[in-house]
Amino acid sequence: MAPKVLVSDKLSETAVQIFRDRGIDVDFMPDLGKDKDKLAEVIGQYDGLAIRSATKVTPTILEAATNLKVVGRAGIGTDNVDKEAASKKGVIVMNTPFGNMITTAEHAIAMMFAVARQIPEASASTHAGKWEKSKFMGVELTNKTLGVIGAGNIGGIVCDRARGLKMKVIAYDPFLSEEKANKMGVEKVELDDLLARADFITLHVPFTPATANILSAENLAKTKKGVRIINCARGGLVDEEALAELLKSGHVAGAAFDVFSEEPAKENALFNLPNVVCTPHLGAATTEAQENVALQVAEQMSNYLLTGAVENALNMPSVTAEEAKVMGPWIKLADHLGSFSGQMTDEPIKAINILYDGVVSEMNLAALNCAVVAGIMKKANPDVNMVSAPVVAKERGIQISTTNQDKSGAFEGYIKITVVTDKRERSVAGTVFSDGKPRFIQIKGINIDAEVGANMLYTTNEDVPGIIGTLGQTMGENGVNIANFTLGRADVGGEAIALLYVDAPVPAPIIDKLCKTGMFRQVKPLAFDVS
Numbered sequence: 001m002a003p004k005v006l007v008s009d010k011l012s013e014t015a016v017q018i019f020r021d022r023g024i025d026v027d028f029m030p031d032l033g034k035d036k037d038k039l040a041e042v043i044g045q046y047d048g049l050a051i052r053s054a055t056k057v058t059p060t061i062l063e064a065a066t067n068l069k070v071v072g073r074a075g076i077g078t079d080n081v082d083k084e085a086a087s088k089k090g091v092i093v094m095n096t097p098f099g100n101m102i103t104t105a106e107h108a109i110a111m112m113f114a115v116a117r118q119i120p121e122a123s124a125s126t127h128a129g130k131w132e133k134s135k136f137m138g139v140e141l142t143n144k145t146l147g148v149i150g151a152g153n154i155g156g157i158v159c160d161r162a163r164g165l166k167m168k169v170i171a172y173d174p175f176l177s178e179e180k181a182n183k184m185g186v187e188k189v190e191l192d193d194l195l196a197r198a199d200f201i202t203l204h205v206p207f208t209p210a211t212a213n214i215l216s217a218e219n220l221a222k223t224k225k226g227v228r229i230i231n232c233a234r235g236g237l238v239d240e241e242a243l244a245e246l247l248k249s250g251h252v253a254g255a256a257f258d259v260f261s262e263e264p265a266k267e268n269a270l271f272n273l274p275n276v277v278c279t280p281h282l283g284a285a286t287t288e289a290q291e292n293v294a295l296q297v298a299e300q301m302s303n304y305l306l307t308g309a310v311e312n313a314l315n316m317p318s319v320t321a322e323e324a325k326v327m328g329p330w331i332k333l334a335d336h337l338g339s340f341s342g343q344m345t346d347e348p349i350k351a352i353n354i355l356y357d358g359v360v361s362e363m364n365l366a367a368l369n370c371a372v373v374a375g376i377m378k379k380a381n382p383d384v385n386m387v388s389a390p391v392v393a394k395e396r397g398i399q400i401s402t403t404n405q406d407k408s409g410a411f412e413g414y415i416k417i418t419v420v421t422d423k424r425e426r427s428v429a430g431t432v433f434s435d436g437k438p439r440f441i442q443i444k445g446i447n448i449d450a451e452v453g454a455n456m457l458y459t460t461n462e463d464v465p466g467i468i469g470t471l472g473q474t475m476g477e478n479g480v481n482i483a484n485f486t487l488g489r490a491d492v493g494g495e496a497i498a499l500l501y502v503d504a505p506v507p508a509p510i511i512d513k514l515c516k517t518g519m520f521r522q523v524k525p526l527a528f529d530v531s
Contacts, residue, residue, distance in 0.1 A: 003069075003305040004045060008033035009052035011074055015294035022302040024048075040064045048072065048301045051080070059085040070094060070304050072297040075284055077234075078314060087315045090388035094300050094312050098153065099293035100284035105157035107283045108202050108232040109165075111256035114277045115228050116141055116200075118254070121275065139199075139253075142166045147198025149214065150233070151176045151186065155204030159186050170194055195222040200230065207234035217242035225251055232258040232283045235265075244269035247276065258283050310367070316387045317366035327363055331371045333430050333438035334415055336452045336528055338375020340428050340440070341419045343526050344458075345379075351399040351420040352376065355429075358413030361404035369402060372417055414441060446497055448488035453501040456526040461519055463489045463496040470519055471500065478510045 002025045007016055010030040019026035027046075032039055033055030043049065044066045051057065052074050062068070062085050070092045071081055078095050086093050114120060117138035125132045146162045148155050151171040159169050169186040172194045181188040191214075194201070201223070205211045215229070215238040223229075229252060231238055240261055246252040247270075254275040260268055263281060270276050284293070303309040308328065309321040319327065354372055356365060367386070374389035384392055393400060407413070416429035429442040440450040444460070461467050468487075475482055481503045489496035506525045514523045 003047040005048035005050060005301060005305070006032070006043065006046040007050045008039060008055045009050070009074075010054075011050060011052065011294040011298070012291055014291065015050075015074070015298040018295060018298035019050075019302060022306060024302055024305060036061065043068065048305055050074065050297055050301060053077070053080055055080065057081040057086065062086055062089045062091065065089070065091065070301055072096075072301040074290075074293040074297040075100065083315050084391075086387075087391045088388055090383065090385040092304065092310060092316055092387050093314045094297065094304075094310075095314060096293040096296040096300070097312055099296045100286075100289035101153050101157055103286045103289035104232055104283040105154050105161060107258060107279075108154075108158050108204070108230055109161050111230050111232060111258065111277055111279070112141065112146075112200055112202065112228070115230065115254040115256040115275065118275055120277050141200075143168065144199040145170060145197055147172070147189075147194040147201040148186070149173070149191070149194065149201065149203045150205035150211075151181070151184065152204065154233075155202075156184060158202060158204060159184055167200075170197060191219070192222060195219055196224060198224060198227060200228050202230040203233045203237050205233055205237065207236050212236055213239055215239065215243070220246055220252070223252065226253045228252070228254040228256070230256045232256075235259040235261040235263060240269045244273060247273050316370060316390075317364060319364055319367045323364055323367075327367065329432040329436045329438060330360055330363060330368060330413075330415070333432055334368045334371035335375040336438050337415060337417050337428050337430050337440075338372040339378060339528055340375075340443075340526065341417055341426060342376040342379040344426055344524060345376075345419055345421060347421045347423055349376070349396070349398050349419055349421055351401065352393070353401050353418040353420065354403070355416040355418075356402070356404040356413075357409065357416070358407035358411065360413035360415055361406070365402055365404060368415070369400065372415075373398075373400065376417075376419065411441065416442070440499070443488070443497055444495070446488040446490050446495065448486055448497070448499070450486040450499045451501075452528050452530060453483070454528060454530050455502050455505050456528070457498075457500040457502060457506050458522070458524045458526055459498045459500075459514070459520050460522040461496055461498075462521075463491075463493050464519075467496070467498065467519060470517055471498065471514070474510065474513055474517075475500070475502070475506075478507075478513075480504070480506055480510060 002023055004025040005019055007028045016026055016028045040061050043061055043064050047067055048070045050072045057071055059082055068091050073095045076095055076097050081093050083093050118136045122136040145168045148159055148171045151173040162169050163185050170189045171186045172189055172191045176188055178188060217239050220242050256277040257270060258279045259281055300311045303321055307321055307324050309324040310319040370386040370389055373393050374384055374386045377384040377389045377392050411431045414429055414431040418425055418427040430438055430440050432438055438452050482500050484501040486499045511523050514520055
């Protein structure tokens with residue numbers, strides 16, 4: 001059955017056609033997102049939800065979204081999506097951070113020109129027939145110092161464009177290396193240095209606890225007299241009240257804002273001040289950008305629903321389409337290993353230790369970790385998946401550690417997980433053979449070679465004669481067909497294990513009969529999703 005996607009905001013017809021061309025059943029209802037009650041009524045039918053900014057994905061909507069797997073936001077901002085609730089629900093939240101980079105960067109440059117030459121005010125004056133030529137004395141950008149706060153994707157484009165304008169560019173970004181700064185042709189500086197030197201300051205950082213109010217009243221006071229400030233990133237990065245006072249005093253010569261602490265901005269301390277240019281969050285508002293982000297979100301959602309590729313996800317590690325092809329069997333193995341450990345563990349888990357060896361150690365370990373944790377958590381919560389599992393583990397205070405190492409044994413690569421509780425540590429390891437099928441290769445330190453079956457019976461016992469006979473006789477007498485079995489032991493006469501492949505789950509009364517023989521230390525029925 002084809003995945004089903006709802007487009008509840010205004011996306012281009014070309015983007016909607018991408019879903020159709022990829023074989024996805026899509027309903028295009030561009031005004032539905034504004035009706036939260038109707039959206040809640042129908043959302044349970046859909047695997048995917050494609051939105052812009054009008055649709056609000058609230059906990060109430062997510063609660064009704066019984067089949068939802070992915071929300072795709074055409075654009076960067078996801079303030080209209082409750083990402084915590086989505087993660088708990090196991091729903092991936094994607095955005096399109098690259099579709100409007102150029103557009104937003106160009107808007108910042110345009111705003112810088114506008115405030116440097118007082119273009120909006122001069123235009124209004126001229127339209128009014130005043131011809132106030134001497135009133136609007138501007139400044140050149142050439143040879144001025146531009147301070148860029150945040151030199152990532154958009155900030156990097158601004159740096160490049162500013163250098164083309166013959167500006168001196170300095171950048172504050174804790175994640176910018178000296179090597180990258182040199183390649184960009186910018187000088188990396190600390191924030192206080194930037195504030196003291198910059199003739200123009202432009203912000204290009206997300207709104208986070210670390211960046212909130214980064215241009216506070218205190219930091220604004222450190223700026224060079226006559227500075228002009230541009231914000232086309234996010235509201236809340238600048239203390240607008242403090243900036244307004246500095247504009248009135250003349251310390252700040254001008255400001256250009258596309259974003260505000262409260263939006264839609266009906267009132268603001270910056271409104272109606274001289275030499276303040278304001279636009280209504282137009283950073284991404286070009287025909288090209290709107291088309292780009294719509295096409296990008298349609299491709300991303302299609303890739304995920306059809307191949308499992310995760311791109312630009314905000315609440316789980318991304319897995320490219322190429323990675324998904326290679327990692328698919330390993331993700332399945334990680335899930336099986338986690339599922340085995342989860343089914344074998346009856347007491348609260350304190351820690352999960354994961355070892356990656358050989359070829360798998362070079363893969364996307366963050367995604368594999370999610371698969372392991374999801375497998376473990378499924379016993380307690382069958383609805384958990386790779387998105388929600390880390391959230392569930394964190395809520396329970398489970399510590400997760402990862403180790404990767406070069407090839408150290410007979411296999412090209414393997415995964416070993418150890419689950420730690422107050423009573424014991426239990427480990428299981430597995431690999432993927434050339435046929436693409438996951439295998440268990442070690443349980444409790446005992447080497448084995450076991451495929452993963454839908455229904456299995458796991459036993460531990462002392463290595464003595466009669467174990468296989470007892471298992472076979474008991475199953476036969478009770479109508480349970482054994483399709484295959486795998487044995488392993490530590491040493492002659494030591495601890496031994498058996499894995500039986502059965503056609504259907506073994507009933508509890510049969511488990512009781514085996515336990516009452518006194519021959520087995522543990523008898524555990526297991527079930528795996530081998531689809």
